[in-house]
Amino acid sequence: MRCLLSAYLLPLILHACTGADWCYQTQVSCDSHCKGPEKWREVNADCGKDRQSPINIVTKQTKLDERLTPFRFTGYQTVFDGTLKNNGHSVQVSIPVPATISGGNLAEPYKAVQFHLHWGISSGPGSEHTIDGEQYPMELHIVHMKQKYIRIEDALKDPSGVAVLGFFYEVSSTTNRKYDLFAHALRSVQNTNGNTTLRKISLNQLILPEVNMTNYYRYDGSLTTPGCTEAVVWTVFEKPIPLDSEQLQAFSSLKFRDGKPMVGTFRPVQPRNGRVVYRSSGGTLLVSVFLLMASISTAFTITRLN
Template structure:
């Protein structure tokens, strides 16, 4: 991606950082924040042949059936949607209750690339991240520096033969946020409609934000079964720009996989995708539109 300014508008006040970064050469991110050179960075290449099997209780998600009205923002790196309703996640091997803060996407210039994680050597055309934070901390900003602060749910996308109606509210809003800093209100969607995969098979490891400041505070869950979007829906994301002058197309906004450096990746398989609503415990609203993982 082209050059953009990484400036938090103090929505997450402790990270009001003025610096320039883009996706052209992610190896230069250490000059933005030294944490980007850490030993537990994300994304990683996921390979089932090297994983350790593990057993977890099923995920329980509450509040994800509420119809949401949120404000989508083009922040110059991606499109991000805050989650201002209380949606809580527990189970799935997570320790504690995690509250949803926001969701965003990573995609390529074509459908041969786009996802941040790879699976068994394959890269998908898009990856969705639902960012949550540990409610033992007061808010996302407080949680971020802590090793157990964040949990991100990652979903791959494959090219589908028809439009995915569940993502129509997102895709139809993109024409209103073509340029950096543009915002648009979207309504009529439920978070559960973005998670219509078998949540009983996933990959788990400890990692980081995939953009500066690269904090190593993320418990990653990447689901094996991909979601789908039609080629035309995926192409709509490629009509966005990372600047205000409609000069630099927003594509290939993904960080390449980083070394595991001895970290283990666990494979969990279950026949039960998740517990029914209300059976278990506890995700919170957005704290910063510029936290991308």
């Protein structure tokens, strides 16, 4: 009987000692057995591939792509009740209504599946992507998959099966009232597997009117957690969403699966490995409109003077 017990317990003990579970760097300590970001490739080999996310976007090295036109959003304005869950690594909300994106040089429509966030400590650095080395306090990911797929697992087998929209947050001196219900709901999901209903929310409510939806960056990358599958078309928007320090602090009050404070929930930036990061023509269009208006104004003034 003792031998049988040993045979049963040994694999469990080895699992605990080798630390097959992944975690963020803030969870790594002398008494922890999880594998931090530098060892994620030991959890899943894909995490060591060449097209990983997130990355640092160097704006001077981006390439203008006229095909990156404004997106077409369908169902983003629809109000819904979603399930907010602490999954042990972040908070995630499933999207129960039909919502799609198209345009923006996407090959076909993608439907929204869920959104989740990554953050630091209170209002400290916490975004996954960085812009010219600047790390924002938090980052929102709205995850979509090609409309033809039913399961996200199937979409991840397609090199461009998933499209993620990334949005930064910045510290504001004023409260963003559109996030009041969200911040309040976080109190009900402090622990892993805690869930609650996030009522009367829409995807537009999360991002508009703060974000300029025509200015964004595009590159091919991966999921930012294991298995790090390289099947993601990334769109990272330039203009951040404002939240006050108290709203940002609400996310830091959550707890990881191991009971530690859920802070620093971001993967460090990964090598670009020669990938080109494209930028939309939104900024160029705005400048062109400004110059056109300035020219018209100047011409009108000259005409009046004459």
